[in-house]
Amino acid sequence: MQHDQRVREVADLIEVAHGPVDHLITSAGILQRKLPPEDLPMAHWDAVTDIDLRGTYLSCAVFGSKMAARGHGAIVNIESITSFRSSPLHAYGPAKAAVLLNCRSLPR
Amino acid sequence: MNRLVTPDEVADGIGFLLSDAVRAITGIVMPIDAGWFVWEYLG
Numbered sequence: 001m002q003h004d005q006r007v008r009e010v011a012d013l014i015e016v017a018h019g020p021v022d023h024l025i026t027s028a029g030i031l032q033r034k035l036p037p038e039d040l041p042m043a044h045w046d047a048v049t050d051i052d053l054r055g056t057y058l059s060c061a062v063f064g065s066k067m068a069a070r071g072h073g074a075i076v077n078i079e080s081i082t083s084f085r086s087s088p089l090h091a092y093g094p095a096k097a098a099v100l101l102n103c104r105s106l107p108r
Numbered sequence: 109m110n111r112l113v114t115p116d117e118v119a120d121g122i123g124f125l126l127s128d129a130v131r132a133i134t135g136i137v138m139p140i141d142a143g144w145f146v147w148e149y150l151g
Contacts, residue, residue, distance in 0.1 A: 023126050074126050081144065103135065105135075106135075107135040
């Protein structure tokens, strides 16, 4: 789900095989090592945000745009307690919090 | 409730959010957490 074109291809393949997708449930979340900021490699930070935030947004954008074009459909994003409060997960928490705001912002 | 939520309970909540019963609801955040948030607020 990190690769834009692959996600679009998968969405098209599902549509051809099964028809339009009315429901999307996102649950992407790779956990991170619990490290203080000075020890948390940015490559790890990037990997976590890439899947948890970017990948989730991409799925919502691809499948949700098709739903919007058809005029119906629903998406449920599974969040985390770290979407709401501070935690020592400095990549996972902000990524999950951002997904929550996407969930509020994307519907139309 | 003093317990963790189960995967089945999360699935039931998702089923509710995808059902016709909530066709006029969108863009909401609904805790399915066996009361963890309430617990915090009420101490």
